[in-house]
Each structure stands twice: as C-alpha cells, then as structure tokens.
Amino acid sequence: MSDWEASASVVSSKGKALGVLIVAWLIPGAGHLWLGRRKKALLLGSITILTFILGILMDGKLYQFEAGQSGSESLINSLATLAGLGSGLLYFISLLFGLGKGVIAEPTFEIGIAFLLSAGLFNILTAIDAYRCSIGYDYDAAEEARRLAKQQKQQKKQKKRRGQEKSSAGGSSK
Amino acid sequence: MIHFLCLFYLSLAISIVVSATGTNDRVKIVKNASKYFAALFLGSIVVGWMMFIVGG
Numbered sequence: 001m002s003d004w005e006a007s008a009s010v011v012s013s014k015g016k017a018l019g020v021l022i023v024a025w026l027i028p029g030a031g032h033l034w035l036g037r038r039k040k041a042l043l044l045g046s047i048t049i050l051t052f053i054l055g056i057l058m059d060g061k062l063y064q065f066e067a068g069q070s071g072s073e074s075l076i077n078s079l080a081t082l083a084g085l086g087s088g089l090l091y092f093i094s095l096l097f098g099l100g101k102g103v104i105a106e107p108t109f110e111i112g113i114a115f116l117l118s119a120g121l122f123n124i125l126t127a128i129d130a131y132r133c134s135i136g137y138d139y140d141a142a143e144e145a146r147r148l149a150k151q152q153k154q155q156k157k158q159k160k161r162r163g164q165e166k167s168s169a170g171g172s173s174k
Numbered sequence: 175m176i177h178f179l180c181l182f183y184l185s186l187a188i189s190i191v192v193s194a195t196g197t198n199d200r201v202k203i204v205k206n207a208s209k210y211f212a213a214l215f216l217g218s219i220v221v222g223w224m225m226f227i228v229g230g
Binding site (some may be wrong): 008044 | 183187195
C-alpha cells in the first residue's frame with residue numbers, strides 16, 4: 001500500500017538513526033518530525049503530551065528509583081520508573097518543577113498514575129517506530145514476508161499430515 | 175463518570191498509538207485503530223461490570 005506521507009525520508013547512517021531514536025525519546029513526536037512525517041508526529045506527539053499532562057493534572061505520581069525497598073516493592077518501583085522515564089524531557093521537567101508528587105487522598109490518584117505510565121510507554125513505542133522509519137523499515141514488506149512464512153509452515157504441516165495418513169493407510173492394508 | 179471518561183480516552187489513545195506505530199498507511203491505521211478501540215473499550219466495560227457484580 002502507498003505511504004501516508006510523501007515528504008517522508010530516511011537517514012543515511014546508523015549514527016543518525018540513533019540520533020532520531022534519542023530525539024524521539026526526549027521530545028515526543030520530534031523523531032517523526034525529523035524524518036518529515038509531520039502527520040504522524042502530530043498524532044503521536046499530541047497523544048503522548050496530552051496523556052502526560054492529564055496524568056499530572058489528576059495528581060498522579062511520577063515514580064523515581066528509591067533505595068531501601070523490599071524486593072517486590074523495588075521491582076514494581078523500578079518498572080514504573082522506567083515507564084515514566086519513557087516520557088523523556090517531560091519527566092525531567094516535571095520533576096524539576098516539583099510536579100508529579102502524587103496526592104493519595106485524591107480520587108483520581110490511581111488513574112493519574114495510569115496516565116503517566118501510559119504516556120511513557122506510548123513514547124517508547126513512538127521512538128521505536130521513528131527509529132524503524134529512519135532506517136527505511138518497510139512494514140508492508142515485513143508483513144508480506146510473515147504471511148508467506150506462515151503459509152509455507154502450514155503447507156509443510158499439511159504435507160507431513162498427508163505423509164502420516166498415507167503410511168498408516170499402507171500399514172493397515174498390509 | 176471520570177472513570178468512564180478516562181477509560182474512553184485511554185482506550186482511544188492506546189488503539190491509535192498501537193495501530194499508528196505498526197504501519198505507515200493511513201487506511202490501515204484508521205481500520206486497526208477502530209478495531210482495537212472497540213475491543214478495548216467494550217472489553218474493559220464488560221470486565222469492569224463483571225468485577226462489579228462479583229465484588230458485590
């Protein structure tokens with residue numbers, strides 16, 4: 001199928017592709033903007049930023065690495081921190097301004113956390129997509145290859161089954 | 175009410191992001207997003223309602 005955006009481009013080196021990945025992580029949507037995918041940048045960037053702002057407004061908590069926690073507590077805390085770090089600069093700026101402390105008494109506290117973590121995970125997905133676009137990854141070709149591989153696997157299975165049926169029929173007729 | 179709105183927004187956001195990161199084709203993005211959104215939103219309402227019933 002045809003590409004959504006005619007202005008889209010790819011980068012010439014692996015180093016630049018890595019740069020796209022880092023920029024896409026730091027600023028939501030910036031990676032796609034670099035590659036000339038303006039519509040995708042606007043769509044994904046605005047969703048990530050809006051989700052993050054809603055999370056902050058709902059008094060959600062931005063997790064940070066903490067020492068002196070029990071095993072499971074520290075595991076959950078670390079995973080939540082990694083998800084939060086996915087938001088890039090938004091995470092650091094919020095912490096810098098003392099936002100995202102979390103108010104447990106608020107009824108929207110838990111939903112706020114869900115929004116903040118989702119925003120981080122969205123941005124990680126977006127950054128990976130920007131990297132793939134930057135190296136010229138062809139989604140349609142990959143899908144076609146997957147479909148062909150699946151078809152071949154099914155054909156092999158059918159052949160094997162037929163062979164088994166033949167051999168069992170031959171054995172019973174003897 | 176706020177829970178319902180949040181559920182709506184998050185389902186919509188998840189479906190758009192997930193479908194938009196898997197392809198560069200607009201038709202596919204819209205098609206997949208609507209499919210994911212219907213599944214996520216209705217699925218979470220049904221699961222939430224069942225939990226509400228089970229929880230009493």
